[in-house]
Amino acid sequence: xxxxxxxxxxxxxxxxxxxxxxxxxxxxxxxxxxxxxxxxxxxxxxxxxxxxxxxxxxxxxxxxxxxxxxxxxxxxxxxxxxxxxxxxxxxxxxxxxxxxxxxxxxxxxxxxxxx
Amino acid sequence: xxxxxxxxxxxxxxxxxxxxxxxxxxxxxxxxxxxxxxxxxxxxxxxxxxxxxxxxxxxxxxxxxxxxxxxxxxxxxxxxxxxxxxxxxxxxxxxxxxxxxxxxxxxxxxxxxx
Numbered sequence: 001x002x003x004x005x006x007x008x009x010x011x012x013x014x015x016x017x018x019x020x021x022x023x024x025x026x027x028x029x030x031x032x033x034x035x036x037x038x039x040x041x042x043x044x045x046x047x048x049x050x051x052x053x054x055x056x057x058x059x060x061x062x063x064x065x066x067x068x069x070x071x072x073x074x075x076x077x078x079x080x081x082x083x084x085x086x087x088x089x090x091x092x093x094x095x096x097x098x099x100x101x102x103x104x105x106x107x108x109x110x111x112x113x114x115x
Numbered sequence: 116x117x118x119x120x121x122x123x124x125x126x127x128x129x130x131x132x133x134x135x136x137x138x139x140x141x142x143x144x145x146x147x148x149x150x151x152x153x154x155x156x157x158x159x160x161x162x163x164x165x166x167x168x169x170x171x172x173x174x175x176x177x178x179x180x181x182x183x184x185x186x187x188x189x190x191x192x193x194x195x196x197x198x199x200x201x202x203x204x205x206x207x208x209x210x211x212x213x214x215x216x217x218x219x220x221x222x223x224x225x226x227x228x229x
Contacts (some may be wrong), residue, residue: 004158042221043204056216090158101147101166101210104217106158 003027006091006107013081014115021076021110023091031096032074033104034066037088049074050096078112086114117142121205121220128195129228136190136223138179138205146207148172148181148188149217153202162190162203200227 004025013019025032034046048056049068063085065077074091088111092104122137140146147166151159163172168183177192188205205220 006158043219045216048216092159101164101208103149103161103164104159106151106160108156108158 003105004091004093004107006110008110010111012113015081018079021089023074023107025072025093027093027105029093029095030071031094032068033092034076035090037090081114083114086112117207117209117218119205119207119218119220121223124224125226126223127226130197131194134192134195136203138188138220140186140207142207142209144209144211146209149206150179150190151204151206159204195227197227197229200225
């Protein structure tokens with residue numbers, strides 16, 4: 001699956017660092033998503049962007065800051081993270097619209113480790 | 116609210132065995148149902164989907180039938196291979212949800228031994 005590309009694939013950072021995760025989709029979709037996947041926990045939806053507008057923020061701490069400059073790109077800015085934020089961060093996109101049953105397409109994720 | 120419940124794993128089978136991974140859901144409307152698969156080190160991939168009652172989704176030898184009467188969407192495969200080892204996620208979407216979210220099951224890890 002090359003439709004959704006995430007960079008970097010792996011990231012190790014200290015708790016005081018600032019870094020950004022990048023996601024790009026080449027599928028012409030109008031909605032993009034950030035998920036957090038931790039070991040032995042269900043997939044957690046973090047943010048949803050539809051037509052570049054943020055439509056969902058599932059009580060995510062402010063140390064995670066999303067940015068969606070256009071419908072093809074999505075960023076997740078990270079600052080002063082905690083060890084419990086270590087996880088796989090997945091980006092997805094879909095063609096969304098009322099009545100739509102289109103699936104989400106995922107990138108391979110960024111494996112984030114907080115030291 | 117809507118929810119998805121999957122059987123807990125890991126599920127361990129021998130090669131060529133028959134596979135069933137149970138998935139049941141609760142939903143107020145008429146959801147679409149999906150199975151996704153996640154191979155080690157990768158993101159999730161859509162495996163199959165069904166959008167209305169009695170639809171059967173199929174792909175790569177896997178099948179699942181949308182059963183409204185039992186609110187189920189069980190995943191089956193007649194003869195599994197070592198390469199099927201992965202985590203499988205059941206999910207639903209409500210087409211009338213303005214946030215276009217998927218509701219996810221917890222995932223079931225499948226281990227196939229040669």
